Amino acid sequence: MEEWPKHYNPAELEPKWEEKWLSKDFWEKIFKFDEKSNKPVFFIDTPPPFTSGELHMGHAYWVTIADTIARAKRLQGYNVLLPQGWDTQGLPTELKVQYRLKIPKENRELFLKKCVEWTNDMIGKMKTAMIRLGYRPDWEDFEYKTYSSEYRKVIQKSLLDMYKQGIVKIREGPIYWCPKCETAVAQSEVGYLEKEGVFAYISFPLKDGGQIIIATTRPELLGATQAIAVNPEDERYKNLIGKIVIIPIFNKEVKIIADEAVEKDFGTGAVMISTYGDPQDIKWKLKYNLPYTELIDDKGRMKNTGGLLDGLTISQAKQKMIELLKEKGYLIKVEKIKHNVLSHTERSDCLSPIEFLTKKQIYIDLIKFKEKLLEEYKKMNFRPERMSYYLEEWIKNLEWDWNISRQRVYGTPLPFWYCDNNHLIPAKEEDLPVDPSKSSPPYEKCPYCGLPLKPVTDVADVWIDSSVTVLYLSGFYTDKERFNKTFPASLRLQGTDIIRTWLFYTFFRTLMLTGSVPFKEVLVNGQVLGPDGSRMSKSKGNVVSPLDRVNEFGADSIRMTLLDASIGEDFPFKWETVRGKKLLLQKLWNASRLAYPFISGKHLDKPKDLNIIDKWVLIEHKKFVQKSIDAYNNYNFYIILQQIYSYFWEIVADEYLEMIKHRLFEEDQSALYTLQRILKDIIILLHPIAPHITEEIYSRLFGDKISVLLENMPDVSDIQEDKTTEELGNNIKKFNSMVRSAKISNKLSIVTPVNVTVYGPENFLNSIKAVEKDIKTTLKINEIKYINDSNEKIEIQTMGV
Incomplete structure (x- = not known):
């Protein structure tokens, strides 16, 4: 017989199985989604990660979850569609090419070429790391890149269809703008961060004499002030409503208006309405039809201040304005404060304050569908159930339509032309994919007004790209037979951090385009924290890479550690825990090595009479199998790991194996049959979580098939439960x-x-x-x-x- 090594060596054996899984034979027999199969379909919509080149612990977590579910479903008889995409376009890559490779974005063709080269290099690194963790999607048929012409065609076709519905429009108005990234952003990409700031108390002279004092965090926007607002119930200011105020420094006259949105107890209870300091300013501007003055340019520098502040950064302008107010006698006092500032929170390497600029942009109507969205999302089953709350709250708090224009280079071109009368003209479907900046418009002039047509040169928001993953993979536009088999997707897998982006936008777009929700179930995992229990951060020094010690402990031990927590919960990652999981696998290796000479290659039938000890362990085994299968069905992987400890380690390894050793040498058929059965079932049930070691043990003990995955989930319906036997065992x-x-x-x-x-x-x-x-x-x-x-x-x- 082949020698069985005493120690399990993951560094040697895991890459061997990863190579086998990538072979044509394994793909065709196991990992390929079979379009002709009559098996029930299980389609998992996995996150297409941005191509950063680094597989961080968050990636490793969902990769492990996706692979575990896919393997379990194959064992349950499903025809599994496990895709893997790459979110290829976006600002981070542009910045790398622009600053690290020193390629100017004005040299558009070379710039885009280098962006694609960078992207593919990063994909190669991430893919290698994913494979080392045992991840095996259908790379051959269902790997996709969002910059590819096939994928881009689906993106653009979806936009044309929404245009036909009358919900894609071009208009000029206030937008969220990131001066650091020099692009518009969507509401889903911004959030509030606590930052240090100032509260400047300024005296505003009244035209008829007297003054009104206003406290503001944005003194640099004095020149854009269009009105002063007070609460109509504020006794201090009731007699001032309707009076004229003179803006300090700029000598501009504006009116004091009353609005119930003003907080009486904040600051002095009187506020500047400036275009634009915050979202409330926009609401007031629209409500009272106020004029607009733009004082900030695309790069976050001041303009249109008559030379007072022009060219200064916002922080420089803030200080300069405070000095001018003090010099002219308008400044009462300045307080240093910490306050919440709207920032570009979606990009952790930006986090810059957001400004509001007025620009011509392309929008998709969103707000008018809020009620429909709040009703339809209930058709998706959330795991854990509480995660639906976050989607519901996000929908309820939507205030803006979706601005899909981005002032960048490396992105999906928006397939439209426009005229100065804001008529939006779509590309012809047969011309897709199209780049309007390089192609002729479908008409010589605007068919509505006859004005010349100009190309939309902006690219699409990256969530426009990734929100059609389900439609692309199911073949909504390309393969109606596959679409009918796979849609809606069985499962959306993602983290809590992209509920308001990837989940929401996919839900919204799919609902608009198909009339249906995109998923039957949504599985939302928590975050992997640093060993100290806080969020991983390079500045904290608590970042752990999943591959740091993969050869020492093995990918299976890492996978087991990642899955040993309830889905949806945040948890710390510690190498000590991984070490413990490796000890468990070594225990399994030892037990299998012990059984090897007695059961390897044998097909043992169940004897008529079982030894009482074997009957007892089979009753315990039945509980283990039933609980494990139920746990897989409910994505409670930690329960399976608990069962492996309480059943395999404590009962099988520590008790049962010790008690039957002598019967194995006597070739007792009851012991041989029972040992073979329980070990095979344990290997099958643990395989989705720890695929490498289970494949190795299976090949040595039960190797009549090329893989565990050609087995079925264990059937224990023949095992009779017996309280007397259970009591005896205990x-x-x-x-x-x-x-x-x-x-x-x-x-x-x-x-x-x-x-x-x-x-x-x-x-x-x-x-x-x-x-x-x-x-x-x-x-x-x-x-x-x-x-x-x-x-x-x-x-x-x-x-x-």
Whole structure:
């Protein structure tokens, strides 16, 4: 027989199986989505990660979840579609090419070429890391890149269809703008961050005499002030409503208006309405039809201030304005404060404050569908259920339509032309994919007004790209037969951090285009934290890479560690935990090595009469199998790992194997059959979580198929539960533990022969008598003396004493 190594060596054996899984034979027989199969389909929509080149722990987590679910579903008889895409276009890559490779974006063709080269290099690094973790999607047929012409065609076709619905429009108006990234952003990409700032108390002269004092965090926007607002119920200012105020420094006259949105207790209770300091300014501007003054340019520098602040950054302008106000006697006081500032939070390497600029942009109507969205999202089943709350709250708090224009280079071109009258003209479907900046428009002039047509040179928001993953993979536009089989997707897998982006936009777009929700289930995982329990951050020094010690502990141990938490919960990643998981796998390796000479290559039928010990372990085995399959169905992977400890380690390895060793050498058919059955089932049930070691053990013990994945989930319907046998097993465990503990407390070796006197009630004693021969052999007991007693205890004596 082939030699079985004493120690499991993941660095040697795991890459061997990863190579096998990538082979044509394994792909065709196991990992390929079979379009002609009549098996039920299970389609997982996995996140297309941005091509950063680094596979961080968050990636490793969802990769492990996706692969585990896919393997489990294959064992349950499903035809699994496990794709893997790459979110290829976006600002981070542009910045790398622009600043690291020193390629100017004005050299558009070379710039885009280098962006694609960079992207593919990053994909190669990430893909290698994914494979090393045992991840095996259908790379051959369902790997996609969002910059590809096939994918881009689907993106653009979806936009044309939404245009036909009348919900894609061009208009000029205020937008969220990131001066650092020099592009518009969507509401989903911004959030509030606490930053240091100032509260400047400024005296505004009244035209008829007197003053009104206003506290503001944006003194640099004085020149854009269009009105002063106070609360109509504020007794301090009721007599000032309608009066004229003179803006300090700029000598501009504006009116004091009353609006219930003004907080009486904030600052002085009187506020500047400037275009634009924050979202509330926009609401007031529209409500009162106020004029607009733009003081900030695309790069976040001041303009249109008559030379006072022009060219200064916002922070420089803020300080300069405070100095001017002080010099002219308008400044009452300045307080340093910490306050929430709207920032570009979607990009962790930006986090810059957001400004509001007025630009001509392309929008998709969103707000008018809020009620429909709030009703339809309930058709998707969330795991955990509480995660639906975050999607619901996001929909409720939407205030803006979706601005899909981005003022960048490396992105999907928006397939439209426009005229100065804001008529939006779509490309012809047969011309897709199209780049309007390089192609002629479908008409010589605007068909609505006759004005010349100009290309939309902006590219699409990246969420426009990734929100059609389900439509692209299911073949909505390209393969109606596949679409009918796979849509809606069985499962959307993602983290909490992209509920308001990837999940929401996919839900919204799919609903608009198909009339249906995109997924049956949404599985939302939590975050992997640093060993200190806080979010991983380079500045904190608590970042752990999943591949740092993969050869030492193995990918399977890492996967088990990542899955040993309830889905949706955040948890810390610690290498000590991984070490513990490797010890568990070594225990499985040892048990399999022990069984190897007795069961390898044998097809053992169930004997008519089973030994009572084998009956007991099979009852425990049935519980293990049923709980594990139920856990897979509910994505509770941690329960399977708990069962592996409580059943395999504590019952099979520590008790059962020790008790049947002598029967294995006697070729007892009951023991051989039972051992083969329970080990095979354990290997099958653990395989989705720890695929490498289970493939290796399976190939050595049961290798009549090329992979565990050609087996089925275990069937335990033939095992009869029996309370008497269960009680017997529990009593045996208790007695064995008592003997071992007694030997240890008497400083005796476990293999030291002893005589035992056991006290206990009749049923306890009868259990031991029923398997006395096995117990004596296992525990090295020469004689057992039984004494009926209400209390269970034992006494031991060494031989000859």
